[in-house]
Amino acid sequence: MPVNPPLNIALLGLGTVGTGVAQILTDSAALLEHRAGRHLKLRKVLTKNPAKSRDITLLPGVLASNLQEILQDPSIDAVVEVAGGTTWAFDAIVAALEAGKDVVTANKAILATRGAELFSIARKYQRCVAFEASVAGGIPIIGAIQRGLAGNTIVAIQGILNGTCNYILTRMTDDLLDYPTALRGAQDLGFAESDPTLDVNGTDAAHKLAVLAHLAMDATLDVEAISRRGIDTLAPLDIHFASELGYSIRLLAEIWSDPAGITSHVSPVLLKKNTPLAQVRGAFNAVRVIGDSVGETLFYGAGAGRKPTASAVVSDLVELAVSRNGLLAATNRLWTQNPSAPCLPPEKLRSRYYLRLHVVDRPGVMAEVSGVLASHEISIASVIQHETPTDAANSQVHMVIMTHLASAGRFLNAINALNQLTCVLAQAVHYPVGE
Amino acid sequence: MPVNPPLNIALLGLGTVGTGVAQILTDSAALLEHRAGRHLKLRKVLTKNPAKSRDITLLPGVLASNLQEILQDPSIDAVVEVAGGTTWAFDAIVAALEAGKDVVTANKAILATRGAELFSIARKYQRCVAFEASVAGGIPIIGAIQRGLAGNTIVAIQGILNGTCNYILTRMTDDLLDYPTALRGAQDLGFAESDPTLDVNGTDAAHKLAVLAHLAMDATLDVEAISRRGIDTLAPLDIHFASELGYSIRLLAEIWSDPAGITSHVSPVLLKKNTPLAQVRGAFNAVRVIGDSVGETLFYGAGAGRKPTASAVVSDLVELAVSRNGLLAATNRLWTQNPSAPCLPPEKLRSRYYLRLHVVDRPGVMAEVSGVLASHEISIASVIQHETPTDAANSQVHMVIMTHLASAGRFLNAINALNQLTCVLAQAVHYPVGE
Numbered sequence: 048m049p050v051n052p053p054l055n056i057a058l059l060g061l062g063t064v065g066t067g068v069a070q071i072l073t074d075s076a077a078l079l080e081h082r083a084g085r086h087l088k089l090r091k092v093l094t095k096n097p098a099k100s101r102d103i104t105l106l107p108g109v110l111a112s113n114l115q116e117i118l119q120d121p122s123i124d125a126v127v128e129v130a131g132g133t134t135w136a137f138d139a140i141v142a143a144l145e146a147g148k149d150v151v152t153a154n155k156a157i158l159a160t161r162g163a164e165l166f167s168i169a170r171k172y173q174r175c176v177a178f179e180a181s182v183a184g185g186i187p188i189i190g191a192i193q194r195g196l197a198g199n200t201i202v203a204i205q206g207i208l209n210g211t212c213n214y215i216l217t218r219m220t221d222d223l224l225d226y227p228t229a230l231r232g233a234q235d236l237g238f239a240e241s242d243p244t245l246d247v248n249g250t251d252a253a254h255k256l257a258v259l260a261h262l263a264m265d266a267t268l269d270v271e272a273i274s275r276r277g278i279d280t281l282a283p284l285d286i287h288f289a290s291e292l293g294y295s296i297r298l299l300a301e302i303w304s305d306p307a308g309i310t311s312h313v314s315p316v317l318l319k320k321n322t323p324l325a326q327v328r329g330a331f332n333a334v335r336v337i338g339d340s341v342g343e344t345l346f347y348g349a350g351a352g353r354k355p356t357a358s359a360v361v362s363d364l365v366e367l368a369v370s371r372n373g374l375l376a377a378t379n380r381l382w383t384q385n386p387s388a389p390c391l392p393p394e395k396l397r398s399r400y401y402l403r404l405h406v407v408d409r410p411g412v413m414a415e416v417s418g419v420l421a422s423h424e425i426s427i428a429s430v431i432q433h434e435t436p437t438d439a440a441n442s443q444v445h446m447v448i449m450t451h452l453a454s455a456g457r458f459l460n461a462i463n464a465l466n467q468l469t470c471v472l473a474q475a476v477h478y479p480v481g482e
Numbered sequence: 483m484p485v486n487p488p489l490n491i492a493l494l495g496l497g498t499v500g501t502g503v504a505q506i507l508t509d510s511a512a513l514l515e516h517r518a519g520r521h522l523k524l525r526k527v528l529t530k531n532p533a534k535s536r537d538i539t540l541l542p543g544v545l546a547s548n549l550q551e552i553l554q555d556p557s558i559d560a561v562v563e564v565a566g567g568t569t570w571a572f573d574a575i576v577a578a579l580e581a582g583k584d585v586v587t588a589n590k591a592i593l594a595t596r597g598a599e600l601f602s603i604a605r606k607y608q609r610c611v612a613f614e615a616s617v618a619g620g621i622p623i624i625g626a627i628q629r630g631l632a633g634n635t636i637v638a639i640q641g642i643l644n645g646t647c648n649y650i651l652t653r654m655t656d657d658l659l660d661y662p663t664a665l666r667g668a669q670d671l672g673f674a675e676s677d678p679t680l681d682v683n684g685t686d687a688a689h690k691l692a693v694l695a696h697l698a699m700d701a702t703l704d705v706e707a708i709s710r711r712g713i714d715t716l717a718p719l720d721i722h723f724a725s726e727l728g729y730s731i732r733l734l735a736e737i738w739s740d741p742a743g744i745t746s747h748v749s750p751v752l753l754k755k756n757t758p759l760a761q762v763r764g765a766f767n768a769v770r771v772i773g774d775s776v777g778e779t780l781f782y783g784a785g786a787g788r789k790p791t792a793s794a795v796v797s798d799l800v801e802l803a804v805s806r807n808g809l810l811a812a813t814n815r816l817w818t819q820n821p822s823a824p825c826l827p828p829e830k831l832r833s834r835y836y837l838r839l840h841v842v843d844r845p846g847v848m849a850e851v852s853g854v855l856a857s858h859e860i861s862i863a864s865v866i867q868h869e870t871p872t873d874a875a876n877s878q879v880h881m882v883i884m885t886h887l888a889s890a891g892r893f894l895n896a897i898n899a900l901n902q903l904t905c906v907l908a909q910a911v912h913y914p915v916g917e
Binding site: 067071075078079081082083084179185186187190191194195196197198199200321323326338339340341342343344345346347348349352354355357358359360361362364365366369370372373376377380 | 510513514516517519614620621622625626629630631632633634635700756758761775776779781782783784789790792794795796797799800801804807808811812815
């Protein structure tokens with residue numbers, strides 16, 4: 048058989064993921080050549096810190112001194128962007144496309160916030176942008192939604208998309224830790240960054256949700272407008288009450304489609320303990336996809352880390368080598384200026400709710416609370432209120448209420464009204480309850 | 483934009499899956515055209531029983547009177563084989579390839595037993611064979627292994643690949659039913675065929691395992707030689723003891739690769755209750771894939787049924803329409819005459835084991851049993867033997883032993899020796915314990 052020319056690759060960034068990509072390309076070269084029908088050759092690597100010691104040894108001449116050296120090298124077919132960030136990385140990707148290179152990126156922030164801009168440039172130069180590594184690390188969820196489930200109208204996606212948060216929640220639940228202690232543990236083990244803000248406040252998950260929503264539902268979400276709550280304000284008490292009710296709390300990124308439009312949010316959500324998503328533990332990710340034909344599916348695996356994320360990058364490189372056409376067709380279709388599927392405002396999201404009220408323990412409180420809920424047409428499904436240890440005057444108690452389905456708008460109005468009651472001693476705590 | 487020509491499709495078989503394919507092609511025509519960039523047009527349908535009433539209405543002229551009408555129609559691009567069986571279906575697929583049609587099939591039995599023959603014919607005519615629907619119904623596991631995990635050396639696959647068996651096992655476990663009663667329930671609900679032999683004895687799972695093994699590990703398994711036990715001899719007593727030990731029993735199809743070679747089997751296996759596979763309930767399927775880079779992944783969904791399986795068929799049709807190159811590259815690479823990865827005989831499989839012995843309740847029995855195991859170098863991890871209700875002479879008891887890792891060969895030799903002991907009253911019952 049004739050020997051096909053290699054696919055020549057340049058890597059922008061040699062951090063955690065970049066190092067993993069270089070390792071796989073080196074260590075699995077023969078396997079990849081068998082699968083791709085061509086050698087996947089790492090020709091150039093650009094890194095901010097060329098002098099830093101690393102777990103890999105690059106061949107002489109592979110380390111590039113600047114981006115231009117890569118852009119001007121006509122032998123480079125594909126540029127892998129794993130540098131991160133949205134400014135230098137965006138400019139570098141655009142320059143690569145303009146120079147006629149296909150691009151593989153793990154950069155969910157760029158896709159979520161500048162996808163239309165990026166893909167219009169790619170189309171102009173008829174180059175591919177592949178991004179399997181951008182969501183859920185090693186789980187091949189991008190390909191699953193784009194190709195494997197292509198016969199489906201996607202009804203819903205529920206994702207545990209941030210391994211840091213899931214690790215912290217698992218520790219809080221299993222080891223009864225409070226949030227700051229669990230966070231410190233995650234940082235000590237390298238599961239959380241020294242500044243964990245974008246992970247724990249839900250921003251990272253919102254970026255990933257926007258990417259999945261676009262693929263699955265042709266929805267272009269305004270990331271800033273996604274209703275978003277993180278885990279940084281979650282109290283052990285609510286994990287405890289959830290458990291008593293038979294639920295675990297997970298940070299979910301969800302999008303639901305119905306004929307009226309699309310609703311989405313990122314929030315801690317109570318999930319029945321025996322459901323697959325509730326059982327995802329530690330730094331793992333999982334994505335539940337519901338299609339009109341396939342029904343319920345779940346995809347589970349490592350959501351981050353050197354080798355899992357690099358596995359996804361390399362799968363895109365194999366795809367480029369085997370079947371560039373398919374990736375180009377996707378690039379031509381995605382993030383076009385076509386009108387997005389209609390996105391509804393957050394208050395339209397319908398859910399059951401968990402509600403915890405810290406109230407005075409005196410006669411009439413239940414009547415007041417239930418009266419407010421009734422006046423907002425919020426229907427109560429169950430209530431827990433434990434006996435207080437003393438009969439002293441001014442004793443206080445937690446009242447936990449599970450509601451039936453309600454829209455977020457109506458529910459939040461009820462919460463505002465409850466917070467005005469004199470018997471309610473602190474702002475009401477509330478979380479959605481998942482389906 | 484120019485309008486691309488349609489992808490013209492002929493359907494062989496209008497049973498459960500065929501009807502689902504026709505429904506999706508009709509009901510989701512606009513969506514599919516958007517995703518594929520071409521209209522997916524159902525041009526011809528061949529069925530054994532054209533007069534039978536169905537849930538779909540075909541357009542006039544779509545019903546073909548014979549296979550030749552389809553083969554000789556130059557407008558037909560792709561033939562979908564969902565007729566089942568390995569004789570007529572095989573000949574029809576070959577005839578379609580010879581007539582220049584690409585083929586989409588759900589036929590795991592043909593792939594597992596005649597893959598090399600089929601793919602060499604496809605290569606001769608440079609036609610594609612796509613088969614996402616052949617394993618695990620709606621779960622896009624073929625694409626996940628072939629493309630999404632292409633950067634990995636696959637170390638192991640463990641699959642719950644037969645929904646009928648998993649449904650029966652779930653009923654036996656949850657509702658304490660015996661096998662015949664659970665089977666009848668499954669038949670009444672349409673989860674099991676009137677002749678369930680190929681499902682419950684593990685043959686169906688072995689076919690699917692052979693397909694996955696080929697994709698993941700370049701292994702060409704002799705399906706007849708796959709060590710195979712079904713669920714039809716499983717006793718409620720063993721489900722009970724497994725549960726007491728913290729395990730659930732699932733019918734697993736497993737393949738493991740290590741430097742020495744590949745081992746595989748289909749068997750009821752004890753799995754720790756809190757592991758993802760143990761939690762797969764009812765007629766669902768799941769596939770756990772372990773890759774050297776990605777680590778542990780799990781893919782979960784409906785393993786059979788009209789719409790889920792049709793969803794997989796349609797995903798192949800979309801792929802044909804978008805990126806036939808990629809499918810052709812796979813066809814050129816799979817089931818070639820290249821030497822298979824080395825497959826080890828079943829006795830090389832290493833596992834922990836569950837062992838139940840029905841023994842006389844008298845002094846010295848434990849010494850005899852443990853002596854036999856020791857002489858075969860089988861190490862005991864734990865033992866359960868409950869007190870018998872009476873102290874009568876000749877009382878009998880079940881002794882349950884969990885072993886440490888051992889090769890199947892050595893373990894089965896020990897079982898043969900145990901069965902010779904006079905204190906052992908019935909053939910020893912034993913199952914592997916999963917990792």
